Amino acid sequence: MNSEKMQWGWVLVLAVTCGFWWETAGPIFAQSEQIVEVTIKDFKFVTKQGPLRLGLPSVIKVRNEDAERHDFGSTMFEGIPTQIEKDGAIVYGRGLSGVFLDPKRDVAIRFNLTRPGRHEFRCSIHPNMKGELLLLSVEAV
Numbered sequence: 001m002n003s004e005k006m007q008w009g010w011v012l013v014l015a016v017t018c019g020f021w022w023e024t025a026g027p028i029f030a031q032s033e034q035i036v037e038v039t040i041k042d043f044k045f046v047t048k049q050g051p052l053r054l055g056l057p058s059v060i061k062v063r064n065e066d067a068e069r070h071d072f073g074s075t076m077f078e079g080i081p082t083q084i085e086k087d088g089a090i091v092y093g094r095g096l097s098g099v100f101l102d103p104k105r106d107v108a109i110r111f112n113l114t115r116p117g118r119h120e121f122r123c124s125i126h127p128n129m130k131g132e133l134l135l136l137s138v139e140a141v
Contacts, residue, residue, distance in 0.1 A: 032057065033056070033057045033058065033059055034053065035049075035058075035061065036058065036060045036061070036133060037061050037063075038060060038061065038062045038072065040063065040072075040101070040129075041065040041066060043068075043129055044129065045121065047132075049133065052113055052133065052134075052136075053135075054114065055114065056112065058110070058111055058112060059109065060108070061107075062101060062106060063101075064102065065104070069101065069125065070100070070123045070125060071098045071099070071101070071122075071124045072099050072121055073098025073121060073123070073124055074098070074119055074121035075120075076113075076119035076133070077095050077096045077109070078095045078097075079094060080094065080095055081095075081112075082094070082109060082110065082111045083110040084096065084110075085107065085108040086099070086107040087105070096109075113135055115135070116136060117135060118134050118135075120132045
């Protein structure tokens with residue numbers, strides 16, 4: 001019986017240790033996602049992004065601050081798996097053309113960046129509204 005209690009003691013120590021490691025590592029894993037923030041304001045795209053790397057999970061968060069409906073569309077999503085989170089609903093599939101955003105709404109588009117280069121996005125409703133993301137294939141030194 002004493003040996004059995006000792007084994008359960010080690011199982012408990014291991015479980016607590018793994019649980020602690022998982023809790024502290026969680027934020028590290030969550031930060032591996034690349035985030036690009038795009039705000040639509042005064043009929044302009046305002047983009048906030050850090051360096052983007054190929055093959056990493058990425059999310060573009062778009063927020064429409066205008067009183068008008070806008071579109072966020074780009075060819076960068078064509079043919080790649082995407083996941084769209086909007087108003088509590090998640091839509092996913094292979095590629096998308098764009099997302100319409102009503103005033104004061106937001107959307108998150110999740111995907112993996114696979115093609116380097118300059119990726120333009122635009123509003124099909126207001127053709128003068130354009131922006132771009134720049135993805136370099138060279139790793140930072």
